[in-house]
Amino acid sequence: MQNKDDFRYEDCEETARWLLDRVQSPPVIAIICGSGLGLLADTLTDIKTFDYVQIPHFPTSTVAGHSGQLVFGILQGKSCVVMKGRFHVYEGYPLWKVTLPIRVFKLLGVKVLMVTNAAGSLCETYSTGDLMIIRDHINMPGLAALNPLRGPNDERFGPRFPSLWDTYDKDLRSTALEIARRLGHTDLIHEGVYCMVGGPNFESVAEARFLQRLGADAVGMSTAPEAVVAKHCGMRVFGLSLITNRVAQAYEMVDSVDHTSVLEVGKQRSNVLQELVTELVKSINFKEEDKQELA
């Protein structure tokens, strides 16, 4: 039974058609910019920008550091679409709406999704300003049925019961690691587990300890739903967290995290993140089946 609050394939189609009528070349790579990381979009050429408010069925951004624009353009010779700002469940959006852009991207022809975010570190060896390639995630809300795939399943996007064992593409992860090392960032690059929580509050000490014991290396308030939906509809996914703070796991530790400092670290590190994502885009070779579909 279709609830009026569930997503509709036809709405995604309408949005995709609206965009396709207005852009030069359909994108093959989509990049989502996390808090304060939108500068990445400025490196594209031949750009065409839409404010989210213009786009049919799109939600709007309500968080500082998420400017609310969809930018189409060319990066390293590849047609890309960049979200300057994403949607979070704490903004009040249902998860199907948080992830609506991913399904629209699928209909536009996107094959690879790159998600970035700002995250707090739960791992002793990570410092503020480091980068973590996401090996896997713990979708805390998803484990308790707050899952973007909840509700009627539309087989045109993917199966009812998708496997998530290989959500974060192994080849993209190892290439990104190689690139980071080649660029001289060996000391600041890590690979680890991202845990999504609902937010908007930052974690209590007891929660931080709990998440660390569960096996999380970093914690944030996004990304997992987007990755789940992308995997569900057959995209290759790459995830990258910028560590903007250490999460206090002891009452004696001073935890001064706030959104302003998160944005500040984003600004300071945007060039490193940009460099890595740009080189990764350059390295992508589309698989044979993708090439046939794109031809």
Ligand SMILES: O=P(O)(O)O[C@@H]1C[C@H](O)[C@@H](CO)O1
């Ligand atoms: O969109 P992301 O996940 O980068 O944003 C993080 C989580 C919160 O939205 C915000 C907290 O400062 O940054």
